[in-house]
Amino acid sequence: MEKSSSTPSLRRKLKSAIQKTEGLAEVEELIRAKLTSSAGLLSEIPLYLFNLGGKRIRPLLTLITAKAFNLHPPSPEVIKVSAGIELIHMATLLHDDIIDHSSLRRHQESPLAKYGMVDTLLSGDFLLIRAFGICAHLDPYIIDLTERACVELTEGEILETPLFEYQHDLESALNIAVHKTASLFKLATQCAAYLAGTGSDAIVSLAELGLNLGIAFQILDDILDVTASQEALGKSPGTDLLERKPSIVNVLWLQSGTQLSQTLFSPPCKNSNFVEKALSELRGSEVIKQAKSLAVSYAAKAKENLQAAVQSSLTETNQEALGDLNEIIDFIVERAQ
Ligand code: IPE
Ligand code: IPE
Ligand code: MG
Numbered sequence: 001m002e003k004s005s006s007t008p009s010l011r012r013k014l015k016s017a018i019q020k021t022e023g024l025a026e027v028e029e030l031i032r033a034k035l036t037s038s039a040g041l042l043s044e045i046p047l048y049l050f051n052l053g054g055k056r057i058r059p060l061l062t063l064i065t066a067k068a069f070n071l072h073p074p075s076p077e078v079i080k081v082s083a084g085i086e087l088i089h090m091a092t093l094l095h096d097d098i099i100d101h102s103s104l105r106r107h108q109e110s111p112l113a114k115y116g117m118v119d120t121l122l123s124g125d126f127l128l129i130r131a132f133g134i135c136a137h138l139d140p141y142i143i144d145l146t147e148r149a150c151v152e153l154t155e156g157e158i159l160e161t162p163l164f165e166y167q168h169d170l171e172s173a174l175n176i177a178v179h180k181t182a183s184l185f186k187l188a189t190q191c192a193a194y195l196a197g198t199g200s201d202a203i204v205s206l207a208e209l210g211l212n213l214g215i216a217f218q219i220l221d222d223i224l225d226v227t228a229s230q231e232a233l234g235k236s237p238g239t240d241l242l243e244r245k246p247s248i249v250n251v252l253w254l255q256s257g258t259q260l261s262q263t264l265f266s267p268p269c270k271n272s273n274f275v276e277k278a279l280s281e282l283r284g285s286e287v288i289k290q291a292k293s294l295a296v297s298y299a300a301k302a303k304e305n306l307q308a309a310v311q312s313s314l315t316e317t318n319q320e321a322l323g324d325l326n327e328i329i330d331f332i333v334e335r336a337q
């Protein structure tokens with residue numbers, strides 16, 4: 001599993017949640033089985049990305065949510081949903097690196113840098129189709145939710161126009177996070193609740209949990225783009241600054257009104273050391289503290305959603321898995337430290 005930019009104890013906790021989560025090995029096996037193609041590169045590129053690791057946070061969330069609401073051991077449907085969501089996530093990473101011109105992914109050369117744009121793009125399409133192949137055999141309720149999540153995440157990516165083209169504010173940046181990232185987190189928790197048979201009230205609360213957690217996750221991703229080292233991050237820090245992205249950090253920085261932040265309104269310039277200057281202005285600044293407290297507030301909402309789900313669920317609950325779910329919420333907001 002990859003190094004992550006979190007405290008050692010949190011990293012250990014996530015690692016132990018991963019190791020003890022029953023079903024994750026089966027999920028990985030199903031994903032591998034789906035990465036085959038008679039056209040060699042269509043196997044090689046997705047397999048390259050898969051073998052680089054990643055946190056596997058979305059399948060983990062699906063499996064642990066199902067277990068917390070008494071679906072244990074995981075049913076074949078939960079395994080399929082978990083694998084499908086990770087395949088969709090992998091597709092978005094391939095496409096996202098093309099959009100963001102990213103040369104590093106999961107601590108290594110990105111598939112884009114290694115294989116080029118055309119084959120990376122097609123591999124992303126291939127992964128989406130493989131995910132739909134799994135999904136198509138599931139309940140129509142899950143098929144509908146999956147379609148909606150994929151549409152939302154595509155909407156999120158297309159709404160993410162650079163700041164020199166459109167003057168985003170905090171509201172539009174959060175809306176983008178809801179669409180591009182929280183959509184899959186919500187899909188994970190909502191499908192798990194449905195399959196566990198929690199009943200409609202708890203399904204709504206657990207969908208909200210996924211949504212709030214996904215927003216917190218993206219805020220931390222935006223913070224880490226500024227605060228983490230390349231070594232810890234496994235991606236190139238400063239990408240959101242260089243690309244003039246409407247990240248949560250960038251829109252808060254603009255709102256703070258500093259002179260340097262106004263550079264975000266100009267397209268990237270080749271011979272500029274803007275990113276280095278911006279990183280040193282932002283690291284340890286009030287802007288990062290504001291973003292952090294926003295993430296903490298979404299994580300707190302996620303914990304409230306979990307309590308509401310426990311109270312309204314028609315199923316028994318599993319205390320150990322509920323504890324793991326709370327730890328995942330903590331991990332997501334504390335990984336910046
Ligand atoms: C990265 O997701 C893309 C975002 C939604 C921010 P992850 O941080 O979950 O990526 P991996 O799977 O661990 O590499
Ligand atoms: C991407 O968000 C979200 C996706 C849908 C993949 P980012 O652009 O912030 O993801 P990273 O930082 O490249 O992983
Ligand atoms: Mg990106």
Ligand code: MG
Nearest residue numbers: 221222225240
């Ligand atoms: Mg990012």
